[in-house]
Each structure stands twice: as C-alpha cells, then as structure tokens.
Amino acid sequence: MYKINDNYLKLPGSYLFSTIAKKVNAFTATNPDKKIIRLGIGDVTQPLSPSIIKRLHEAVDEMAARETFKGYAPDLGYEFLRSAIAKNDYEARGAKIGIDEIFISDGAKSDSGNIGDIFAKDNKIAVCDPVYPVYVDTNAMAGRTGDYDSANSRWTNVIYMPCLEENGFAPQLPEQVPDIIYLCFPNNPTGATITKDELQKWVDYALANNAVIIYDAAYEAYISEENVPHTIYECDGARKCAIEIRSFSKNAGFTGTRLGFTVVPKDIVCDGVMLNSLWARRHGTKFNGAPYIIQAAGAACYTPEGKQEIRELVGYYMQNAKTILEGLKEAGFTVSGGVNAPYIWLKTDGMTSWEFFDYLLNEANVVGTPGSGFGPAGEGYFRLTAFGTHENTVEAIDRIKKLRA
Numbered sequence: 001m002y003k004i005n006d007n008y009l010k011l012p013g014s015y016l017f018s019t020i021a022k023k024v025n026a027f028t029a030t031n032p033d034k035k036i037i038r039l040g041i042g043d044v045t046q047p048l049s050p051s052i053i054k055r056l057h058e059a060v061d062e063m064a065a066r067e068t069f070k071g072y073a074p075d076l077g078y079e080f081l082r083s084a085i086a087k088n089d090y091e092a093r094g095a096k097i098g099i100d101e102i103f104i105s106d107g108a109k110s111d112s113g114n115i116g117d118i119f120a121k122d123n124k125i126a127v128c129d130p131v132y133p134v135y136v137d138t139n140a141m142a143g144r145t146g147d148y149d150s151a152n153s154r155w156t157n158v159i160y161m162p163c164l165e166e167n168g169f170a171p172q173l174p175e176q177v178p179d180i181i182y183l184c185f186p187n188n189p190t191g192a193t194i195t196k197d198e199l200q201k202w203v204d205y206a207l208a209n210n211a212v213i214i215y216d217a218a219y220e221a222y223i224s225e226e227n228v229p230h231t232i233y234e235c236d237g238a239r240k241c242a243i244e245i246r247s248f249s250k251n252a253g254f255t256g257t258r259l260g261f262t263v264v265p266k267d268i269v270c271d272g273v274m275l276n277s278l279w280a281r282r283h284g285t286k287f288n289g290a291p292y293i294i295q296a297a298g299a300a301c302y303t304p305e306g307k308q309e310i311r312e313l314v315g316y317y318m319q320n321a322k323t324i325l326e327g328l329k330e331a332g333f334t335v336s337g338g339v340n341a342p343y344i345w346l347k348t349d350g351m352t353s354w355e356f357f358d359y360l361l362n363e364a365n366v367v368g369t370p371g372s373g374f375g376p377a378g379e380g381y382f383r384l385t386a387f388g389t390h391e392n393t394v395e396a397i398d399r400i401k402k403l404r405a
C-alpha cells in the first residue's frame with residue numbers, strides 16, 4: 001500500500017493568501033457595490049515594458065521558422081542570459097560570479113522552495129520572523145521543521161529570528177547555531193534592509209559555524225540607499241557560504257511571465273562536495289528549462305533601453321511607496337519599510353493583524369496583508385504593497401486617512 005508524505009498534514013491551515021481571498025470574496029458577495037482596492041498580494045500591476053515586449057514578439061517569431069526554432073533550453077539556461085546576469089548583476093557590483101554558477105529558472109518561489117532538495121533532512125533551519133512563508137513551508141514538507149505548535153504558531157525544530165521594531169526589523173545572530181540560514185533583503189514583508197557591514201557579520205557567522213546562507217534578493221531593484229548591498233557577494237567570503245536567489249518578477253514585472261535564477265558558487269563545498277554540482281544535478285533532472293522566449297525577454301532587461309524602462313517601472317512603484325509611507329505617517333500610524341522595498345509595514349494600534357485586516361476591508365474597502373500571516377512576530381503589524389496603480393494607491397490612502405480624521 002502506498003503512503004503519502006505525511007509532512008504535508010502537519011502544515012497549518014490554508015495558505016495566507018487563500019484565506020485573504022476567501023474573506024474578500026465574502027465581502028464582495030455581500031457588498032457588490034463597493035470598490036475594493038487591493039494592496040495585499042505582492043503582484044505587480046504595470047505591463048511589461050516596450051523593449052521587453054518587442055523582444056518577446058521577436059522571439060515568438062523565431063520559434064515560427066525552422067532555422068531559428070528552439071527546443072529544450074540548456075540545463076543551466078541560455079548563455080546569452082547568464083552572461084548578461086554575470087556582467088550586470090555581479091561584475092558591475094564588484095562580485096565575481098561565473099556563468100556556470102548561474103542557474104536560470106521559472107522564478108524565485110520555485111528556487112527558494114526547491115533548494116532544500118540538496119540538503120539533508122536533519123539540517124536545522126533559521127528564519128526571520130516574520131518571513132516569506134515559502135521557506136518554512138517547503139522545509140516542513142521535507143520533514144525538516146519538527147511539528148507545528150499551534151499554541152505559539154511555531155515549528156518545534158526551527159530557529160526563529162524575531163525582526164521587531166526594537167532591532168530595526170533586522171535579525172540578530174542566533175545563539176543556537178543553525179545549519180541553513182534564510183535571509184531576504186530587501187525584506188518581504190517588513191520592507192527592511194541591512195547594511196553591507198551587517199550582512200558581512202552574517203557571512204562571517206556562517207563561515208565560522210559551517211552554515212550556509214540562502215539569500216533571497218528578489219527585491220534588489222528597489223534599493224535606493226547607498227550602503228545597502230545589492231548582492232550578498234559584495235561581502236568577503238560569501239562565495240564560500242551563500243546561495244543567492246533572484247527574480248525578474250518585481251523589477252521587470254515577470255510575475256505572470258516567470259523567470260528567475262539562483263547563484264550557487266563553486267566555492268561552497270560540504271564534505272568535499274560542491275553544492276554547485278548537486279544543484280546542477282537537481283536542476284537538470286527535475287527542471288526542463290525556462291522557455292526560450294522568456295529567457296530572450298529576460299536578456300532584454302539588461303539592454304540600455306531595458307534598464308531605463310525598469311528604472312522607470314521601479315520608480316513608479318516607489319512613488320506609490322512614498323504615497324503610502326507619508327500618507328500613513330500623516331494619519332498617525334507607525335510605519336517602516338517603503339524606502340528600499342515596495343512594502344510598507346505598519347503597526348495596527350492595539351488591534352490584532354486580522355482585526356485590522358477586517359477593519360480596513362469593511363471601513364475603507366482596502367485589502368492588505370495581516371502581519372501575523374508571516375509569523376508570530378508579525379502580530380500587531382500589517383503589510384501594504386506599493387504594487388497597485390498610482391490612482392488606486394492615492395485613493396486607498398485617502399480612504400485610510402479619512403478613517404483617522
């Protein structure tokens with residue numbers, strides 16, 4: 001008789017965003033005349049930019065002619081894209097990353113979930129609290145997190161690193177030493193970042209303790225301040241202990257188009273085995289490549305026109321972030337984030353995160369994300385995203401301000 005992977009049964013409740021969707025659907029069913037503004041999910045609203053669309057069209061046409069048709073992509077991804085990444089995302093930042101250390105994928109969610117495949121089950125993970133849920137849930141599916149304790153909303157075998165107002169929403173080096181450390185900067189959900197010196201401490205800690213860092217830099221394009229690292233490989237020694245995950249979703253709007261990549265330097269060696277070889281094996285066996293047309297469009301992001309359009313796109317969303325940040329401050333909320341990230345993290349003023357969700361939905365018809373959905377230390381906080389349209393963002397903030405008037 002077959003058996004299921006019963007680790008799945010340990011996963012608590014339904015996924016955060018399906019709970020939100022259910023609540024919003026119930027609200028619209030009873031209030032069909034109300035215009036809901038969604039500043040909840042981190043999905044983008046602006047279309048792909050002209051040079052990316054142009055390249056997509058060209059690539060589609062290439063697929064229509066025998067001479068230029070492409071079948072399966074190379075395991076690691078097309079070299080034209082990996083070279084562009086190595087040059088623009090790494091060499092330009094003073095970081096040396098070889099093109100055979102870059103693995104093209106269909107996005108950062110898959111990679112951050114799949115990367116666990118190359119690690120043994122008895123590794124102990126450390127995560128920020130609050131955290132992007134994928135890191136914990138996928139480790140739970142792999143049987144690495146112990147049991148879920150619903151009394152305190154925590155897994156028994158996970159090291160949680162609280163990111164609170166007191167520590168500027170930056171995790172402290174954990175006392176109990178983990179094997180795998182998940183870091184994400186600029187951060188989802190808090191919108192916080194850390195400086196290069198602070199990140200260097202994590203790299204030093206990982207090296208000193210034989211730990212590996214999985215660094216999710218999906219929001220790198222939103223960095224606006226000088227001393228914030230764009231890649232973990234700006235830190236000395238990171239090539240020996242850090243895997244970096246990137247996405248084309250938030251910078252170039254590929255959420256529906258799907259493209260990302262993971263960097264696994266060849267210098268990360270465990271018991272004489274390169275993690276790069278393991279990930280290459282995993283990638284080649286379980287993944288058959290991102291589509292050629294999408295990789296071609298990805299490469300267009302690195303042309304001068306593509307770069308300029310991406311800057312404008314990011315600028316558009318960051319203008320929304322400013323509208324939210326300043327508007328909420330004016331309304332008397334305690335807010336953070338929104339400077340190097342498209343997320344604004346606000347305190348819910350005595351309400352629980354879900355109470356605040358209901359309050360905002362019912363009274364302002366604005367949808368955000370309850371902080372507690374990202375982990376227990378997110379209780380009492382709420383996330384708004386800058387990914388809405390400019391008009392909706394202005395209107396949402398006006399409505400919230402009126403509530404406090």
Ligand SMILES: Cc1ncc(COP(=O)(O)O)c(C=O)c1O
Binds near residue numbers: 107188248254255260
């Ligand atoms: C921290 C973080 N990593 C990864 C992702 C997913 O990125 P992708 O669209 O490339 O799968 C998200 C999406 O919200 C995210 O917030």
